[in-house]
Amino acid sequence: GPLTAWDVATGKRLRRWNPPAGPSEWVKDRESGMDVVPSPDGRLIAWFFWRAPNYSNLPPGVFPPPPVIRRTAVVVADAATEKPLYRRTFEVGALDSFPFTGDGQRFLTTGDKLRVWDAPTGKELLALDCPSAYRCALTPDGRRSLVADANSRVRLWDLEAKKPAHELCNGRAYINSHTLESPQTFSADGKTVLLVSDSTLRLFDTTTGKEKSAPGHRSSIIPRFSADGRTLFTTCDEARCRWDLSGKEPVLRAHEPRRAWEGICGDRAVAHSGDGTIFVDRRDDRTCLRDTATGRVVRELEGAPGAFFGLFSPDASRVLVWHSSLLREDVDGIRLYDVRTGKSSGEFQTANAAGRSVEFSPDGRFVAWTDHAHSIHLHDAATGNPVRTLSPRRPPTKAECNYADLLFSPDGSYLIVTTYFREPLSKPDEADNWETLPTRVLRVADGREVAHFYLNPARTRRAGRLSCAACSPDARLLALAEEESGPVRVIEIAGGGVRAELAGHRDGVRGLAFSPDGKTLASGGADNVVFLWDVTGARTAQPAKAAGEPDPAAWWADLAADDARRAGAAIASFLRAPGPGVAFLKERLRPAEIPSKERLDRLIAGLDADTFAAREAAGRELARLGERAEAALRRAVKAGPSPEVSRRIDDLLDRLADSPPANVLCELRAIEALEFLGTSEAVRCLEEMVRGAPEAWQTRDARAALARLAARR
Numbered sequence: 001g002p003l004t005a006w007d008v009a010t011g012k013r014l015r016r017w018n019p020p021a022g023p024s025e026w027v028k029d030r031e032s033g034m035d036v037v038p039s040p041d042g043r044l045i046a047w048f049f050w051r052a053p054n055y056s057n058l059p060p061g062v063f064p065p066p067p068v069i070r071r072t073a074v075v076v077a078d079a080a081t082e083k084p085l086y087r088r089t090f091e092v093g094a095l096d097s098f099p100f101t102g103d104g105q106r107f108l109t110t111g112d113k114l115r116v117w118d119a120p121t122g123k124e125l126l127a128l129d130c131p132s133a134y135r136c137a138l139t140p141d142g143r144r145s146l147v148a149d150a151n152s153r154v155r156l157w158d159l160e161a162k163k164p165a166h167e168l169c170n171g172r173a174y175i176n177s178h179t180l181e182s183p184q185t186f187s188a189d190g191k192t193v194l195l196v197s198d199s200t201l202r203l204f205d206t207t208t209g210k211e212k213s214a215p216g217h218r219s220s221i222i223p224r225f226s227a228d229g230r231t232l233f234t235t236c237d238e239a240r241c242r243w244d245l246s247g248k249e250p251v252l253r254a255h256e257p258r259r260a261w262e263g264i265c266g267d268r269a270v271a272h273s274g275d276g277t278i279f280v281d282r283r284d285d286r287t288c289l290r291d292t293a294t295g296r297v298v299r300e301l302e303g304a305p306g307a308f309f310g311l312f313s314p315d316a317s318r319v320l321v322w323h324s325s326l327l328r329e330d331v332d333g334i335r336l337y338d339v340r341t342g343k344s345s346g347e348f349q350t351a352n353a354a355g356r357s358v359e360f361s362p363d364g365r366f367v368a369w370t371d372h373a374h375s376i377h378l379h380d381a382a383t384g385n386p387v388r389t390l391s392p393r394r395p396p397t398k399a400e401c402n403y404a405d406l407l408f409s410p411d412g413s414y415l416i417v418t419t420y421f422r423e424p425l426s427k428p429d430e431a432d433n434w435e436t437l438p439t440r441v442l443r444v445a446d447g448r449e450v451a452h453f454y455l456n457p458a459r460t461r462r463a464g465r466l467s468c469a470a471c472s473p474d475a476r477l478l479a480l481a482e483e484e485s486g487p488v489r490v491i492e493i494a495g496g497g498v499r500a501e502l503a504g505h506r507d508g509v510r511g512l513a514f515s516p517d518g519k520t521l522a523s524g525g526a527d528n529v530v531f532l533w534d535v536t537g538a539r540t541a542q543p544a545k546a547a548g549e550p551d552p553a554a555w556w557a558d559l560a561a562d563d564a565r566r567a568g569a570a571i572a573s574f575l576r577a578p579g580p581g582v583a584f585l586k587e588r589l590r591p592a593e594i595p596s597k598e599r600l601d602r603l604i605a606g607l608d609a610d611t612f613a614a615r616e617a618a619g620r621e622l623a624r625l626g627e628r629a630e631a632a633l634r635r636a637v638k639a640g641p642s643p644e645v646s647r648r649i650d651d652l653l654d655r656l657a658d659s660p661p662a663n664v665l666c667e668l669r670a671i672e673a674l675e676f677l678g679t680s681e682a683v684r685c686l687e688e689m690v691r692g693a694p695e696a697w698q699t700r701d702a703r704a705a706l707a708r709l710a711a712r713r
Helices: 177-181 552-559 564-576 578-588 597-606 612-638 643-655 662-677 680-689 697-712
Strands: 003-006 013-017 031-038 044-051 073-078 084-089 106-109 114-118 124-128 133-138 144-149 153-158 163-170 192-197 200-205 222-225 231-235 239-244 251-257 269-272 278-283 286-291 297-300 309-312 318-323 333-338 344-349 353-360 366-371 376-380 386-390 403-408 414-422 434-436 439-443 449-453 466-471 477-482 488-492 498-502 509-514 520-525 530-534
Touching: 133 177, 144 177, 163 192, 177 192, 222 509, 222 520, 231 520, 231 530, 269 318, 278 309, 309 353, 318 353, 333 366, 344 376, 366 403, 366 414, 403 466, 414 466, 477 509, 477 520, 488 520, 488 564, 498 564, 552 564, 552 578, 552 662, 564 578, 564 662, 578 662, 578 680, 597 612, 612 643, 662 680, 662 697, 680 697
Parallel strands: 269 309, 353 403, 466 509
Antiparallel strands: 003 013, 031 044, 044 073, 073 084, 106 114, 114 124, 133 144, 144 153, 153 163, 192 200, 222 231, 231 239, 239 251, 269 278, 278 286, 286 297, 309 318, 318 333, 333 344, 353 366, 366 376, 376 386, 403 414, 414 434, 414 439, 439 449, 466 477, 477 488, 488 498, 509 520, 520 530
């Protein structure tokens, strides 16, 4: 339509200009006007046109695709006379950005090159090699141009020197390049430029190219602790930071911008090693390993076509790349490579995988993935050969899943899996088409399910998908966050209850990490912030009573509570009063009883007693013994008992996979408190617990606690 000028003070219309009509020498057949830009001095008007595709040759009955409407031609007219001066045709994308200089004498276009044109005549004045230039803006004096390429790399070009003056963003983070079209991208004096990165407004000095705010993170953060827990590494798309945690407050020791060659906005770097020293790079249908510091190709992965996902083993000695038939018809599955040689050591198919649900075990021996039937497949990480399949113990509420999240416990003994089902093409807010199934904790050695709970007890099956999760070093706690959710929930794995909800992030949480001692949790968010949380509650939580004598008996009662929050507060109370707390636990805790074979045989025989009361009493005692009776119960099943006895034994074995009984859960929480304390008295108490029945929960937990304490010394 027409362009109209108005007097702002009076609201009076001053003048109206009509676009050139066609078909003519200015407007070609099938062209339509779509935009108009007047020059700042008011002397010229640039009319933009797009051309509809020619569908006249389509066969009958073929429905044409919708056209992509983008500027392909500009007609510059004299504002005084409305007479067109010239027409220029461009490749698609070259006119996406069209800034005039302040005096209206020149304009810029993008595309294969950054081109400067004489505005009154349309003659090309300058062409600069600026690959993939997408949008540009001009400083008020017209001497420099801010150029964003299609990969979010932003550079400030000196048009007189014909070379880049400064690189403001290296392409690692997404830059909203549409904001460059604002006349206030530059300050009036041209000394400051405003960029928008994700949700962050950023100011840069055009003289130095430096960002005006203090160095920090400008996008979602992933945290990682050092092995000794004294250093925290935080990584976002643009920078890596190193924090010293040895003092009272974290101190920033290093801020290193990430390199432009690490991947363009992350979509070509398909995997980074845990320490960030090497990454998998996919370009031109070839996959190679590159050194992060130099960008140099270390080696090419032999026979690896373009991959859409990759993952390094924890020690970075192996890497898997996941190929899809969407990229190449002859490849669909995971291929394993030796990082030192670049040679493939094995592969396996994943045609029925539930999303990108794949993980290395912490020791790098296994690779796990989830299929549509909720089963987890373990493969040898070197050869790709199948090791075992962990299938659901009970029928899931949905027979099929199409998304899954996997997480190994730090020692690799347990595998935590959450599966989801979403109807194809459904929206996230359509509750009936989305279901989150219970989280299962499986023992890797035999596939036994040892815990079963909903990741969000408040919403159960309507909870959102996990954005990230972390398991504590002792495998007692699971920290997790749902997509787009600010709070972090800490769940007690044994009981399935929520110990704490940690609220602080203003936007979705993208990374979680426990410290090696399990006392601190780091969370990194899309709000560019990292929080450090006191997992124990002893350092930050306020005691229930402001003053008074310690009350270990009350704390002990709370340890047995169904409410995991009360139990967590009780653990914190024991930690704040280590002297009386350990003394009380030493008196109360006893090694798990070792039942004799004769006693177990009598109890199992009692399941077939003449009276109902005797059968129930035998069942209750066997349930109390729990894992200590498991081996005897399984032997009894093989002996072929009566149907009634077989049913009772099956019920007892089935209950072993549920949460531990209250008395056992209470003692497990007490062992957790003793490990956190780690004093000599606490260690002696744990050593006493190790003398119990080897199969008992308490015995195994105390033994593992002692091993972790010894490793930290």
